[in-house]
Amino acid sequence: MITFERYFSNCFGNARTPGAQTEHCENVVRLSTVDKDLASSYSLDTVTSFAGNFQRLEAMRLKFVETGRAEFSKMLEADDEARFYDDKVDDASTSMVLGASGSGASMEQTQLPVADALVHGHRRWFMMRPGRYQSLRHEAGENFYPASAFMFFEEQYAELKEDHGLKEKDFWECNQQEGDIVWVPSDLMKMALNLKDSVSYRAELLTDVKLVNAYAEAKIWQPQMQQYSLAFCHGPDGLDELKGWVHPQQKTGVAQAMKKQFKTGLSENPDVLSVLVMCYGILGLDPDIPAEKTICAKAWKQCTARLQRNLKKLSLPWPSFIPSTIEAATKKAKDEL
Numbered sequence: 001m002i003t004f005e006r007y008f009s010n011c012f013g014n015a016r017t018p019g020a021q022t023e024h025c026e027n028v029v030r031l032s033t034v035d036k037d038l039a040s041s042y043s044l045d046t047v048t049s050f051a052g053n054f055q056r057l058e059a060m061r062l063k064f065v066e067t068g069r070a071e072f073s074k075m076l077e078a079d080d081e082a083r084f085y086d087d088k089v090d091d092a093s094t095s096m097v098l099g100a101s102g103s104g105a106s107m108e109q110t111q112l113p114v115a116d117a118l119v120h121g122h123r124r125w126f127m128m129r130p131g132r133y134q135s136l137r138h139e140a141g142e143n144f145y146p147a148s149a150f151m152f153f154e155e156q157y158a159e160l161k162e163d164h165g166l167k168e169k170d171f172w173e174c175n176q177q178e179g180d181i182v183w184v185p186s187d188l189m190k191m192a193l194n195l196k197d198s199v200s201y202r203a204e205l206l207t208d209v210k211l212v213n214a215y216a217e218a219k220i221w222q223p224q225m226q227q228y229s230l231a232f233c234h235g236p237d238g239l240d241e242l243k244g245w246v247h248p249q250q251k252t253g254v255a256q257a258m259k260k261q262f263k264t265g266l267s268e269n270p271d272v273l274s275v276l277v278m279c280y281g282i283l284g285l286d287p288d289i290p291a292e293k294t295i296c297a298k299a300w301k302q303c304t305a306r307l308q309r310n311l312k313k314l315s316l317p318w319p320s321f322i323p324s325t326i327e328a329a330t331k332k333a334k335d336e337l
Helices: 004-012 036-041 045-067 069-075 078-088 130-144 149-163 209-220 248-261 265-283 296-313 326-335
Strands: 027-030 094-099 114-120 122-128 171-177 181-184 189-194 198-204
Touching: 045 069, 045 181, 045 198, 045 265, 069 078, 069 265, 069 296, 078 265, 114 171, 122 130, 122 149, 122 181, 122 198, 130 149, 149 189, 209 265, 265 296, 265 326, 296 326
Parallel strands: none
Antiparallel strands: 027 094, 094 198, 114 181, 114 198, 122 171, 122 189
């Protein structure tokens, strides 16, 4: 870890050599860590109907957390409370991308569509489908190792075209000037090289029900990525109701860990409440994205039942701000838009 002053000097100072000395100088910074008001209020007019979904989701999550802050403190252990709030109020969908000339991350796959608006500078973009990327990795072997954008364009790009059959139909490429917005569809492999010192505003997008559900699953139930929050709504004896286990031993291991480490309602509640907070945001989206078509429809019923059980053991009343049914939760979320 280096100081910001050292980073700025190394990457943007007059003595640097773009490329060889700056290839790892790109930084993606959550906009909420720079300016929370800007993160919640600013959007790209061109993609407002899409990007607005994400901002609406996060605004609903924040409102839910702030409304219940006093009640949440009674339902959480002291050590869990600060982490719970920090995680739930952080807007992760919008970012500021800072890149020195010659910098750029290695090729990566987008999980959600992205809109990148260049405020200053000049970028070169390269995108391809994951299947062709994997076949090239197989064909080229060590000649196509993960590398910075600078090394890709400097050493690998021409060789892949000349020696390994990379054709123009296999990829998309463009230059991005100041004021241009580049749209990257979901699931594509993407890479961008900063040809000048560059700054952009980047927003992840929720464009349809399928993507909304995929996003919700990634946040509450994705056992292949060790995301188990929804499991706490079922309890160690109810895990058979959940699908997607990588193998039976994984389910057994999670059940054993829950019985050993999460013996009280207080210890379960952070994950149970995390599901409710996330799903409340999902419920507040446009009518074109109905809750019953997402994982949240069943999750809300299961998590409110588990929370009610835990609160009863703690001799705590049911919090009035949490609707007990998915229908009531949907109506409340829509009314608050």
